[in-house]
Amino acid sequence: MTTAANIVSNTNTATCTTVAQLRQHIKAWQKQNLTVGFVPTMGALHVGHMSLVEIAKKTCDRVVVSIFVNPTQFNRPDDLANYPRLIDQDMERCRNAAADLxxxxxxxxxxxxxxxxxxxxGDITGRWEGNFRPGHFDGMSTVVCKLFNMVTPTHAFFGEKDFQQLQVIRAMVRDLNIPIEIIGCPTIREKDGLACSSRNMLLKPEHRAIAPAFYASLIAAAKSLRAGEDPGKVSVDIMTELRKAGFDKIDYIGVADNDMLQPLTAPAKSGRILGAAWLGNVRLIDNIDINEGA
Structure with a gap:
């Protein structure tokens, strides 16, 4: 039997480990006609995650953060095993951000x-990340759909740093008539431009020093695209710059439209530059809008 005594609260942030406990809170909020914002995460929370919580707090009456390392979206067992798990630190950050649950x-x-x-x-998952992480988007879509059904939020918040993921979720919500407003939030970066990521803590010092070249190359590429250069040539130029900087392997670099992320083959005034590259054993992804830095 689930009772309120099963739910642990610290400084007004409740912690639930079961769906039954979670739904006690959600039903109480729904009876009050409160809006519920949801920030799904895999933990190892950083300032990027906390910016989502901050935006959710400004948008909704109550905010739920999930922390669940989803095994079905990892295509490499070593990546799952090495993924940082820092639940005590994560809980403290959620309390400091005044998450409700x-x-x-x-x-x-x-x-x-x-x-x-x-x-x-379909479709959008078959390129870019989908080509290099078989099964990833199936696992991600499944767990997000399940979490949506568990939390039943009015709004859900995702960072643009994982732009293809964001667009996949938007497609899923649209196609399955899920009554949730999906809000994309700006990528948060370190002072040197590196996109905040839980995997950044796995970078060796020498690789961390190289990592900002990723964003710098994207900014330079965006300028070239705005000047009318061919997307294919710009993509090759980014790869050349990354190799010069010391990146070990490049999975992909490309320019795509903003909706279904179809590759662009002719100069365009709008779109997204996306890429994935390796430093040692750490895989970094990043993307920017063509008009960023204009």
């Missing part, structure tokens, strides 16, 4: 015995 389920709560379903979003 943290949902921290274990794997069996999200994927109980006999679980045998998945959500698969």
């Amino acid at each position: 943290v949902f921290h389920p274990d794997v069996k709560e999200v994927y109980p015995g006999g679980y045998n379903s998945k959500v698969q979003v």
Whole structure:
């Protein structure tokens, strides 16, 4: 039997580990006609995540943060094993940000015995990240859909740093008639331009020094695109700059439209520059709008 005594609260931030506990809170808020903002995360929270919480607080009456390292969206076992898990630090940051509720389920709560379903979003998942991380978007879409059903928020907040993920979620919500407003939030960067990411803490010092070249190359590329240069040539130029800077391997660099992320083959005044590249054993992704830095 689930009771309020099962729910632990610290400085007004409640922590739930089961769907039953979570729904107690959600039902109480719904009875008051309160809007609920949702920030789904895999933990190892940084200032980028906390900016989503801040925007959610300004937008909604209540804010839920989920912390769940979803095993089904990792295509490499070593990546799952190495993913940072810092739950005590994460909880402290959620309390400091005045999140109303943290949902921290274990794997069996999200994927109980006999679980045998998945959500698969077509087309947009078949390029860029989809080419290099088989199964990633199926796992991500499935867990986000499940979390949406568990939390039943009015709004959900995602960073533009994972732009393809954001567009996949928008497509899923549209196609499945999920009544949630998806809000994309600006990428938060370190002072040197590196996009904030939980994986940044895995970079060796010498690689961390190189990493800002990624954003610098994207900014230079955006300027070239605005001047009318061919997207294919600009993509090659970015790869050349990254190799000169010391990146070990480049998975992809490309220019795409802002909606379904179809590759652009002719000069355009709008779109997105996307890329994924490696420093040592750490894979970094980044993207910017063509008009960023204008």
